[in-house]
Each structure stands twice: as C-alpha cells, then as structure tokens.
Amino acid sequence: MAETPPRDFLRTFLAVATVVFLACVALLLYLVVGPLESVLSYLFRNPAQLLVDPLFKTIVFPGLVYAGLVAYLAIWGERKFAAKVQNRVGPLYAGGLPGGILQNVADLLKILFKEVIIPRDTDKPIFILAPLFAFVIGALPVVLVPYSPTYVILDFPLGVLLFFVFTSFYPLVLLLAGWSSNNKFSFIGSLRALYQQASYEVPLFLAALAPVMLTGSFRLIDIGDAQGKVWFVLVAPISAIVFFTALLAELEKFPFDIPEADSELVAGWLTEYSGVPYLLYQFAAYIKMVAYAGLFVVLFLGGWNGFAFLPGEWWMVIKVALVVLVIISTRAFFPRIRIDQLLNVGWTKLIPLALLSIAILVGLQLLGVLALVR
Amino acid sequence: MDYLIPIAILAFTSLMAIMALESRSLVYGAISLGGFFLGLSLFFFYLDLLYLAIFQLLVYVGAVSVLILFAVMVIGEPAKKVPTPRYGGLGFLGGLLVALAAVFIALFLLFSFLNLAADTLFQIMLYVSPVVVLLAFVILFIGEPRQRSGYRFKAFGILGASLVFAGFIGVISYLGTVPSYEGSVTFNLVDLADSLLDQYGLLILVLGLLLAAAAFGAVALAKKEEEEQ
Numbered sequence: 001m002a003e004t005p006p007r008d009f010l011r012t013f014l015a016v017a018t019v020v021f022l023a024c025v026a027l028l029l030y031l032v033v034g035p036l037e038s039v040l041s042y043l044f045r046n047p048a049q050l051l052v053d054p055l056f057k058t059i060v061f062p063g064l065v066y067a068g069l070v071a072y073l074a075i076w077g078e079r080k081f082a083a084k085v086q087n088r089v090g091p092l093y094a095g096g097l098p099g100g101i102l103q104n105v106a107d108l109l110k111i112l113f114k115e116v117i118i119p120r121d122t123d124k125p126i127f128i129l130a131p132l133f134a135f136v137i138g139a140l141p142v143v144l145v146p147y148s149p150t151y152v153i154l155d156f157p158l159g160v161l162l163f164f165v166f167t168s169f170y171p172l173v174l175l176l177a178g179w180s181s182n183n184k185f186s187f188i189g190s191l192r193a194l195y196q197q198a199s200y201e202v203p204l205f206l207a208a209l210a211p212v213m214l215t216g217s218f219r220l221i222d223i224g225d226a227q228g229k230v231w232f233v234l235v236a237p238i239s240a241i242v243f244f245t246a247l248l249a250e251l252e253k254f255p256f257d258i259p260e261a262d263s264e265l266v267a268g269w270l271t272e273y274s275g276v277p278y279l280l281y282q283f284a285a286y287i288k289m290v291a292y293a294g295l296f297v298v299l300f301l302g303g304w305n306g307f308a309f310l311p312g313e314w315w316m317v318i319k320v321a322l323v324v325l326v327i328i329s330t331r332a333f334f335p336r337i338r339i340d341q342l343l344n345v346g347w348t349k350l351i352p353l354a355l356l357s358i359a360i361l362v363g364l365q366l367l368g369v370l371a372l373v374r
Numbered sequence: 375m376d377y378l379i380p381i382a383i384l385a386f387t388s389l390m391a392i393m394a395l396e397s398r399s400l401v402y403g404a405i406s407l408g409g410f411f412l413g414l415s416l417f418f419f420y421l422d423l424l425y426l427a428i429f430q431l432l433v434y435v436g437a438v439s440v441l442i443l444f445a446v447m448v449i450g451e452p453a454k455k456v457p458t459p460r461y462g463g464l465g466f467l468g469g470l471l472v473a474l475a476a477v478f479i480a481l482f483l484l485f486s487f488l489n490l491a492a493d494t495l496f497q498i499m500l501y502v503s504p505v506v507v508l509l510a511f512v513i514l515f516i517g518e519p520r521q522r523s524g525y526r527f528k529a530f531g532i533l534g535a536s537l538v539f540a541g542f543i544g545v546i547s548y549l550g551t552v553p554s555y556e557g558s559v560t561f562n563l564v565d566l567a568d569s570l571l572d573q574y575g576l577l578i579l580v581l582g583l584l585l586a587a588a589a590f591g592a593v594a595l596a597k598k599e600e601e602e603q
Contacts, residue, residue: 123401161428172408175440179401179447187447194444198437206406216564 043156052150061313062147065138070324071286075104078328085332114275119182126180131277138284140166145294147220148304148312159220160208163295166252168290171197177281178269185210189268192339193259199346200249200256203242206354210239211299211361213361214370220295224303230373231302238357240300240336242350247292249346251285253327255334256342264336293323382421387413400446408439425566 014282043050050056057063076091083090091100118127144163146152150259156162169192178190215226221233233240249256260268270281275322297303297319302313337345364370390413393406411434418427570578 026443126405158424158428161432165428165431165436168432172435172440172443175443175447176405191444191448194440198440 036370040051052152057151057153062145062151063142063153064139066285067142067290068283070320071283072104072289074286074289074324074328076078077325078331079103081325081329082332084331085329088302096181108279111275111279116275117124117272119272121182123180125183126176127272128277130173130177130180131273131280134170135280135284136179137166137169137173138288141291141295144220144288145291145298146224146303147294147316149221151313151316152221155221156219158218160212160218160223160299163220163291164205164208167288168201172333177273181269181272185274186269186271189259189271193269195339196249196252196256196259196342199343200246200350203346203350203354204246204250206351206358207239207243207246208295208299208358209354210236210361213358214373222300224298224305227302228305231300231305233300233302235370235373236300236361238353238356238360242354242357243296243300245350246346247296248327248330249342251289251292251327252288254330255337257331257336258342289324289327290320293320293327296323383416383420385414387417401443404439407442408435411435425431477586515550535537 039055043053043055051061059065076099080090091103092108094100094103118124141163143153144156144159144166146155174190174193174197178186178193180189181187211223211232214232215223217223248254252259260270270278273281294316297316300317301319301323303314306312306315306318310318361370387410390406392411394403394410399404411430415427415430418424418430491577539577
C-alpha cells in the first residue's frame with residue numbers, strides 16, 4: 001500500500017480545519033447574535049421606559065455599573081486621600097489623566113495576567129469556590145438598597161432583614177477561605193475576622209432597629225419616605241453613631257482593620273490567595289462598602305429626601321459618595337486598635353449604647369414627642 | 375413547569391441532608407448542613423412565609439452553621455481516621471428512596487394542613503410515596519446483610535423524623551393558620567406580635583421549655599465529661 005504524500009495530507013487537513021473553523025464561527029454567531037439582538041430589541045422597544053426598565057436598573061444604575069464605578073473611585077480615592085493627608089503624592093502617572101485616576105486599570109491588568117497559585121495541600125474545591133461565593137455574597141446587598149422609590153432593583157417587604165441575611169453569610173465564606181488554605185496564619189486570620197464580624201453584627205442589628213421602630217416597617221422604601229420632615233440621624237443620634245462604628249468593623253476599615261492589617265500581618269485570611277481570586281475578594285469588599293453606605297443613608301441620612309432642585313436619585317448618589325468618602329478617610333486619620341480592645345468595645349460599649357438608644361426612643365414615644373417628627 | 379420549582383428545592387434539600395449525614399469529611403458535612411438549612415428556607419419562601427424564611431436564613435444559615443463549622447474547624451478532624459464502610463449501590467438507593475418518600479409524605483401532610491392540596495403534584499405525591507416506600511423496604515431487605523442494618527436504622531429514623539414534623543404542623547394547624555404574607559406589600563408587625571403572644575402563646579411556651587431542657591441537658595453532659603477527665 002502506497003503511503004499518502006504529505007502534501008495531500010496537509011491539504012486535507014487544511015480543508016477540514018477551514019470547514020470546522022467556519023462551522024464554529026457560524027455557531028458562535030448563532031449563539032451570540034441572536035440573544036444580543038433580542039436583548040437590544042427588548043431594551044429599545046419603548047425608549048421612554050428604558051431608564052426605569054428592570055434590566056437597566058439591574059445592570060446600570062443602582063446595579064452593577066454604578067456600584068462598580070463607585071467602588072473603583074473609592075479605591076482610587078482611598079489611596080489618593082491617604083497620600084495627601086500623609087504628605088505623599090500617591091497615584092500620579094498612570095494614563096496621563098489628572099491624579100493618576102487610571103492607576104487602578106493598570107493594577108487590574110497586572111493582576112489579571114498574574115498566575116493563580118493553588119498551594120499543594122489546600123482543599124481545592126473550597127479554595128477555588130470561596131472567592132466566587134465571596135464575590136456573589138458581597139454584591140447581593142446592592143440589590144436591596146433603594147436610590148428612590150422607582151430606582152430599586154428588589155423592593156422586598158422585609159428589606160432590612162434580608163440585607164442582614166446577606167451580610168451574615170459573609171463570615172461563613174471567610175471561615176471556609178481561611179480553613180481551605182491549610183495555613184496556620186490564614187486560619188488564625190480568618191478566626192480573627194470571624195470574631196470581629198460576628199460580634200459586630202449584634203450592635204449593627206440593634207442600631208438598625210431604631211429606624212424600623214420609628215417607621216413601623218422593615219421595607220427600606222417606607223423608611224426612606226418617612227424621613228421627609230426630619231432625618232432619623234437627628235431623632236436617634238446614638239443609634240446612628242453605633243451603626244456607623246459597627247459598619248466600619250463589618251467592612252474591616254480603619255480603625256477596625258485588624259483581620260487584614262496590611263502593615264503587621266501578611267494579609268490575614270487572604271495570605272494564600274493571588275491573582276484573580278484575590279481580585280474577587282477585594283472587589284467584593286468594596287462593593288459591600290457601597291451597599292453599606294447606601295443602607296446607612298437610607299436608614300439615617302434621609303435617603304432620597306433633599307431640596308427640590310435635584311431629583312431624589314441625585315441626592316442619594318451625593319450622600320452615598322459623601323459617606324463613602326468618610327469611610328475611606330478613616331485610613332488616614334485613625335490608628336489600628338488591638339483585637340481585645342475591639343471585642344471589648346463591641347460587647348461592653350456599643351451594645352449597651354444601642355439598647356439605651358432604643359429605650360430613649362420608647363420613652364419619647366410614650367411622652368408623645370415622636371408624633372411631632374412624623 | 376410550576377412543579378419544577380418545589381421538586382428542584384426538594385431534590386436540593388434531600389441531597390444536602392444525605393450529604394450532611396454521609397459525608398466523610400466533617401467540614402463538608404457541616405457545609406452540607408448549611409445547604410440543608412438553605413433548602414428549608416427556600417421552601418418557606420415558596421410557601422410565601424417570608425418572615426419564617428428570613429429568620430431561618432438569619433439564625434440557621436447565618437449563625438448556627440457558622441458555629442458548627444467553627445467548632446469542627448477548631449477541634450479538627452480526628453487524627454485516627456475511623457474506617458467508614460464503602461456503601462453498596464443497593465443500600466444507598468434504598469436509603470435515598472426512603473428519604474425521598476419521607477419528605478414526600480411530610481410535604482403532603484404540610485400542604486393538606488394548609489389546604490393547598492388541590493394541586494395535582496401533591497396528589498401524585500400521595501399515590502407515589504407508598505409505592506416508593508414499599509420499593510425502598512424491599513431493596514433494604516434484599517440488600518447485603520452487612521450493609522443493610524445501618525440503612526434500616528437510618529430509614530426508620532428519617533420516617534420517624536418526618537412523622538414528628540407532620541405532628542408539629544398538625545399542632546400549628548390545630549391552633550390556627552400559619553401567619554402568611556399573602557402577597558400584600560405592607561407587612562404588619564403589630565399583628566405578628568399579637569398573634570405570637572395570643573394565638574401561639576402556648577406553642578412558644580412549650581418550645582421554650584423544650585429549649586431550656588435541652589440547654590440543661592447540654593450543661594449536664596459537659597459537666598459529666600469534665601468530671602471524668
């Protein structure tokens with residue numbers, strides 16, 4: 001039997017490869033273009049309704065793009081602000097735009113091309129899945145925060161409680177991440193983070209009870225609407241302070257930056273993570289910050305109520321930006337406290353203060369003062 | 375298509391329950407227990423019992439499973455691995471079927487107590503579950519003698535648990551209807567508090583006593599172990 005000449009083989013191979021390639025392209029076009037066209041036609045079927053469409057709300061305004069943008073600006077602002085306060089320059093050159101605002105894009109590209117290192121003795125399924133869960137659970141609370149009665153993705157009758165449900169899942173993920181790394185330092189770091197987050201959930205709940213009591217509803221839109229006359233930060237200032245302090249601890253921001261103390265420990269429970277999983281954790285942390293800032297504004301700072309020359313959503317955006325600025329500015333102003341001090345403050349100071357605030361509110365209600373602010 | 379949702383939740387919950395019992399790694403078992411709690415709360419969401427669902431998530435998934443996971447991780451896996459028998463296919467199938475049947479029966483009882491039984495799915499469940507139970511017991515008894523006894527105990531345990539669950543639902547339905555959200559936007563907290571104190575006062579008292587007894591029992595057990603050491 002004569003051997004097939006190599007040239008014929010090459011020709012056949014090329015022909016088959018071309019056909020397969022064209023088939024793949026056709027399949028891709030069929031898979032991508034059809035759904036894309038249907039999404040576009042769905043979006044543009046009624047241009048007047050485009051801005052309040054559920055899809056638009058989920059993807060663009062109170063949803064992913066907006067939250068991502070605020071998180072991006074918060075990361076840049078944190079570096080720049082802390083640098084200015086400490087008389088450094090901070091991000092400067094990247095991108096040629098003022099203030100090195102494209103520095104994060106450069107960092108993102110760098111981190112995307114890094115190798116994802118999975119150490120040998122880790123528990124692989126949990127080690128890989130934990131960052132994904134962290135990202136999803138960190139981003140979920142954004143869904144619940146209303147930016148006005150129209151701009152809310154999920155209007156849930158027990159919104160405050162559901163928000164705390166999502167945030168109470170976070171310690172679970174964190175514990176799994178620390179344990180699956182199979183590293184003493186990661187595990188101890190995750191235990192410290194667990195102590196912090198679990199013990200500061202209690203004052204957070206108790207402080208969030210004050211607006212719920214004042215409104216008589218767990219629905220976040222009702223709570224925002226009830227502050228047309230007086231913001232609840234003026235009615236229940238102790239609760240607002242307790243809530244903000246507990247919020248800083250839940251977000252692991254200064255002065256409660258203990259689990260991931262970047263100048264003392266390596267990175268706490270994040271030690272073994274690198275590349276994209278590390279990115280997912282950091283992004284989850286900042287998205288969570290946007291959600292918590294929105295919740296604080298809705299519960300205590302009047303929500304979308306403001307002067308009439310701007311629509312309510314804009315007031316909400318401005319207030320959230322200010323709260324985020326205050327949260328990130330703590331990095332420049334406060335030292336880090338120790339873990340025993342942290343737990344001491346949480347259990348012996350914040351919880352009694354939150355209970356005291358609730359007692360004061362009950363007293364005011366009995367005296368009939370609260371009827372004036374409604 | 376509407377039947378797919380409860381069946382999917384049922385499959386998820388049963389799978390998680392079986393994994394929580396049968397998993398060789400304690401940590402994976404604890405995670406599966408968390409998934410099982412999550413599946414239960416999905417059932418409550420499906421039944422529009424929002425308040426119950428939220429507290430199931432907040433207390434059980436958010437706190438209890440974290441506590442269990444924490445304890446398991448801190449204590450660590452036993453250094454000397456207990457040799458677990460490899461289960462045969464028939465025994466496993468029998469256990470799975472009994473678990474499914476038990477959940478079917480419990481669900482059917484729940485839905486009939488809530489007067490939702492007009493649904494065809496639950497009539498199908500009613501006819502299917504005795505057949506499944508029979509099949510499961512036949513499989514269990516013809517299985518290999520070395521394996522089947524453990525599964526028999528487990529099967530009776532699951533059936534007993536589902537009967538206790540059904541009895542609990544019966545007590546609730548005897549005392550009054552389950553507080554429901556019923557699709558309205560407003561959720562009246564005052565009504566909920568009233569019903570908890572008036573209508574379900576007895577039930578809460580009994581549950582409180584049960585919990586107190588459990589707490590005393592736990593303390594007694596811990597003290598006994600300390601004395602032994």
